[in-house]
Amino acid sequence: MKESFDIRREQLKESGKYTKLRSPTKKKKISEKIFTQCPGCKQYIYDKILKENLYVCPDCGKCLRIGTKTRFELTLDPSYELIDELAVFQDPIQFAGYQKKWENNQKKAGVDEAITFARGTIKGEPVIVGVMDCNFMMGSMGSIVGDRIIKAFAKATREKLPVIIFTASGGARMQEAIISLMQMRYVSEAVGKFQKAGGLYITVLTDPTTGGVTASFASLGNIILAEPNALIAFAGPRVIEETIQQKLPKGFQRAEHLLEHGFVDSIVLRKNLKNTLSLLLKMHNPKQTEVDLTQISGRFSKKLIKKMTNEAEVDPDKQVISFDRVLKARDPKRITPRQVLKYLCDDIFELSGDRLYADDPTICAGIARLGGLPITFVYTKKGKDLKSQIKLHFGMPHPEGYRKARRLMQEAENFGRPILTIIDTPGAYPGLESENRGMGEAIAQNLRFMSGLTVPTIAIITGEAGSGGAIALACTDKLFMLENAIYTILSPEGFATILWKDSAKVEEASEQMKLTAHDMVELEVCDQVFPDDLTGLKEALAQTFNELIKEKQMRNERNQWELN
Amino acid sequence: MFHKILVANRGEIAVRIIRTCREMGIDTVAVFSTADRDSLHAQFATEAYCIGGPASKDSYLNMQAIMTVALETGCEAIHPGYGMLAENPYFADMVNQVGLKFIGPSGDTIRALGDKSNARLLMSEANVSVPPGSNGVLQDETQALAVAEQIGYPVLLKASAGGGGRGMRLVERSEDMVRLYYEAMLEAETAFGDNSLYIEKLIENPKHIEFQVLVDQAGNAIHLGDRDCSWQRRRQKVIEETPCPILSDEQRKSMGEAAIRAIKAVNYEGAGTVEFVLAEDGNFYFIEINTRIQVEHPITEMVTGIDIVREQIRIAQGGNLLLTQADVKINGHAFECRINAEKPSDNFRASPGVIDDFIMPGGRSVRIDSAIYPGCKISHHYDSMIVKVIVHGNRRSDAIRRMRRSLEETIINGIDTNIGLLYVSLFDQDMIRGSYNTSTLESHMDEILKYEKIFRISENQDFEIITGN
Incomplete structure (x- = not known):
């Protein structure tokens, strides 16, 4: 058939009918650029689509680098004012050609230096925002950048405003040599002073954040967010490869890699960034000082909880022995801490990483609202299926999990947020790596730290609370337990082995150990017990927090008075 | 008068358009995917160019490739047919922006009508009756309940950006509203990146x-x-x-x-x-x-x-x-x-x-x-x-x-x-x-x-x- 078409076309061509054009073809030239090539997938994207998609590639999700003005427009509410002094060229080491390059870059990038600060609002929350522009000398930090950062933090301290900085930089500016290196020290000092005065500082790491910027103010945020796939590094990949003669693995030094290694709190899609920042600002600028029970929403409904706790009818004549409770506490279908948190709180925002080694997924922590009041939450995870259970080490945290919890509880202390921990763990992870990284030290630090907190703290044990791994999150003002939760010095199996060299005597051990919630009340370890369907928990939690808030306030005031 | 038109489609509609062009004495440029090398529209057109792989997104939806062919061959207009890019406002914008003619309404008109809750509003203002429902986008589930109560069940929850039944839910009782509201919202968000919903009375057996x-x-x-x-x-x-x-x-x-x-x-x-x-x-x-x-x-x-x-x-x-x-x-x-x-x-x-x-x-x-x-x-x-x-x-x-x-x-x-x-x-x-x-x-x-x-x-x-x- 194909040949028939070809033949017919030839026939028509010969007769001059088919290809005779009415007028010669004129190629059209377009004067304006309408496509941008995605540096990730190399696809061409229509500029209008790219703009509406906030300069994120619709095909591969790559966040394209954006200029200062665009970033301000995407982040701040429409009326904002630039607050920097005019940049006056400085050439501390008389670097040849620096001035010309600097001036050319001003024209090219449309900004007068590599960082610009503005004062404005994000969804009504007042803030000072700094944006680095990698179109200006690769966003490098010289003396003007350093100066602007120091002044912005000073201004924020005076005006009691939070600071957000979007970083994008190749590092310190080579043309200013050692003077650039000094900026790292000065800006870090400025950040420290600001944070000591109680200021909130959020950094958003965008592609690329490297060198002296990573090694100073970019890594010092109270909260560190990052855009997906952003390159974040101290020594850039090229430097590393040349120095150690090694090819780097894929994904190394990308935002996701850093999240896994505990240096980033959260990776936020560009389209969610404004909402996320406004939520975080609101959480740090609360309008209320108490838990307002009427504001606890019921999106994760009681009905659902009922369904989950719906068990076979228990024979009323049968005596419930402690071991029954052990089994119930360990039941994989049991309500999880995460579900309890969702039942209690709104606006849950998870923060990650211990800023040292890794992010332990077994312990989750972050900020949420309990009846409108911002609180810091910490809870443990076990996993629902084998795959997630293996990933979560069957609910046994690593030292980095406890260090993350401590880091975020320190933030809570700094900003005066109450702390809620929800616990269901068989214990801390016993293993080579966890011992190497100091499991004992991590727990000990938590015990000392939590005991010294001045903000109200409550822990809820929903299932198992095993040994040191549990108490490291349960050193709280008040301890609540669910009816079928247990709290133990070690597993009843272990107890039986140590005492009687027979782990089969687990039922006897369970009885002997005194591990049920009611035992805990008797032993004055636990303050209150709630049924597994959480009846009364919301109300009790709200009331207890409010009492603790008042009590601690009074105590703090007295301490203040005594100190004076 | 147009001398040359690019037909940005395939199958019977591309053939249909090429036929009329030929009758009008207008030259045609066909674009085809690697799977359509021998297809009729590529044979009937004056010129034909391969623009990508078999999947539509690589070829017939590849705006940049189609645009390049149109410019390189000196076309004056692009006919989008139906489906494919026909109702993509960005494509219409792009064609018009480079000075070619998109055969159809402007991108802004397509956009205004593609937003279904907006179209409802426009029509009410023009005195064209629309099914009873919400005025514009719903604020929250409480409003959805109130509107549904007013117009009477059963009602349809629809995605404003929607089409093809995605982000759409039939609600027969008020008890189901909240659950279905969030379901529809989530689906609309995933499908269109826009979770705004509106509500309409279900017209049964129309x-x-x-x-x-x-x-x-x-x-x-x-x-x-x-x-x-x-x-x-x-x-x-x-x-x-x-x-x-x-x-x-x-x-x-x-x-x-x-x-x-x-x-x-x-x-x-x-x-x-x-x-x-x-x-x-x-x-x-x-x-x-x-x-x-x-x-x-x-x-x-x-x-x-x-x-x-x-x-x-x-x-x-x-x-x-x-x-x-x-x-x-x-x-x-x-x-x-x-x-x-x-x-x-x-x-x-x-x-x-x-x-x-x-x-x-x-x-x-x-x-x-x-x-x-x-x-x-x-x-x-x-x-x-x-x-x-x-x-x-x-x-x-x-x-x-x-x-x-x-x-x-x-x-x-x-x-x-x-x-x-x-x-x-x-x-x-x-x-x-x-x-x-x-x-x-x-x-x-x-x-x-x-x-x-x-x-x-x-x-x-x-x-x-x-x-x-």
Whole structure:
């Protein structure tokens, strides 16, 4: 058939009918650029689509680098004012050609230096925002950048405003040599002073954040967010490869890699960034000082909880022995801490990483609202299926999990947020790596730290609370337990082995150990017990927090008075 | 005058457009995917260029590639056909931005009508009745409950950016509202990146009636009568006819006027379709405006004698409408059957493959729009609609008989088709009476499927029962 078409076309061509054009073809030239090539997938994207998609590639999700003005427009509410002094060229080491390059870059990038600060609002929350522009000398930090950062933090301290900085930089500016290196020290000092005065500082790491910027103010945020796939590094990949003669693995030094290694709190899609920042600002600028029970929403409904706790009818004549409770506490279908948190709180925002080694997924922590009041939450995870259970080490945290919890509880202390921990763990992870990284030290630090907190703290044990791994999150003002939760010095199996060299005597051990919630009340370890369907928990939690808030306030005031 | 047009589509509609261009003396540039190298539209066009891989997103949806071909070959306009990029406002913007002409309305008009809750508002303002529902986008589930209470259950929750039933939920009781509200929101967010919803009363068992309209650049608008597209399966049209057999002259007149009011409310240009539902109580409501040529446009051409693609091109190059509403005369009756490569008895599974034999019907007042030929491949990458059989008759009954006759003649071997289902449908009592609505085909499906195998080998023994022969 194909040949028939070809033949017919030839026939028509010969007769001059088919290809005779009415007028010669004129190629059209377009004067304006309408496509941008995605540096990730190399696809061409229509500029209008790219703009509406906030300069994120619709095909591969790559966040394209954006200029200062665009970033301000995407982040701040429409009326904002630039607050920097005019940049006056400085050439501390008389670097040849620096001035010309600097001036050319001003024209090219449309900004007068590599960082610009503005004062404005994000969804009504007042803030000072700094944006680095990698179109200006690769966003490098010289003396003007350093100066602007120091002044912005000073201004924020005076005006009691939070600071957000979007970083994008190749590092310190080579043309200013050692003077650039000094900026790292000065800006870090400025950040420290600001944070000591109680200021909130959020950094958003965008592609690329490297060198002296990573090694100073970019890594010092109270909260560190990052855009997906952003390159974040101290020594850039090229430097590393040349120095150690090694090819780097894929994904190394990308935002996701850093999240896994505990240096980033959260990776936020560009389209969610404004909402996320406004939520975080609101959480740090609360309008209320108490838990307002009427504001606890019921999106994760009681009905659902009922369904989950719906068990076979228990024979009323049968005596419930402690071991029954052990089994119930360990039941994989049991309500999880995460579900309890969702039942209690709104606006849950998870923060990650211990800023040292890794992010332990077994312990989750972050900020949420309990009846409108911002609180810091910490809870443990076990996993629902084998795959997630293996990933979560069957609910046994690593030292980095406890260090993350401590880091975020320190933030809570700094900003005066109450702390809620929800616990269901068989214990801390016993293993080579966890011992190497100091499991004992991590727990000990938590015990000392939590005991010294001045903000109200409550822990809820929903299932198992095993040994040191549990108490490291349960050193709280008040301890609540669910009816079928247990709290133990070690597993009843272990107890039986140590005492009687027979782990089969687990039922006897369970009885002997005194591990049920009611035992805990008797032993004055636990303050209150709630049924597994959480009846009364919301109300009790709200009331207890409010009492603790008042009590601690009074105590703090007295301490203040005594100190004076 | 245009000298050269790029046809940014494939299959029968690309062939359809190229044919009219050729008749108008306009050169055509076809674009094709690697799977369509031997397809008819690539053969019929003056020039043809390969623009990418078989998946639509790599070829027919690849704006940048299509744009490059259009510019390099010196085209003056782009005809998008239907589907593919036809209702993509960005594509329209892009074509117009580089100084070519997009044959259709502007990107902003497409955008305004693509936002369904916005279109509802526009229509209410233009005094075109819309189904009872929310004014614009819902704020939260409480408002959804309040609106539903007011207009009465059952109601439909719909995604504002929506289409194709995604982000849509039928709510029959207030107890289900909150759950379904969040479900629909999530689905809309995933599908369209926009979670705004609106609410509409469910019109039960309506007729789907649409009006073909033409609007020139000066804003003159006429309609070319109605089409009844109620013979549907899962919201997909199967058989269409014009004029609608049950519409009174009075109803037809007031719907036609509403269609003109609707199209004039949105700064329209070109050919478009205003869709209504006709409720059982005789009230009609605006549903949406399709800003493109439609699959079923040939039946309107059959009864009006107007070449709609030719009118699209004339309007795009600035020509005024040559007809007034009074000049539009509807002569006789027309039907269209859509032959799909699918197997109805196997849950309408798509049936790609190679066509071995293709005998198309012919004779008086029969028109075939298709891009298939013996030896051509039906790819699973594209729409399964392969042939449109369109017939005309002086009376409706003539047209039905002619369609039956045409389907009896049609032979497509090598793949499974729904010819049998179409043929049996033409014997359905509701079809014959014209009293069918959008749920009739599905409610009669069990019965129809029993006999639809007639055109398959040795499975026709029961056929006498329904034909009465």
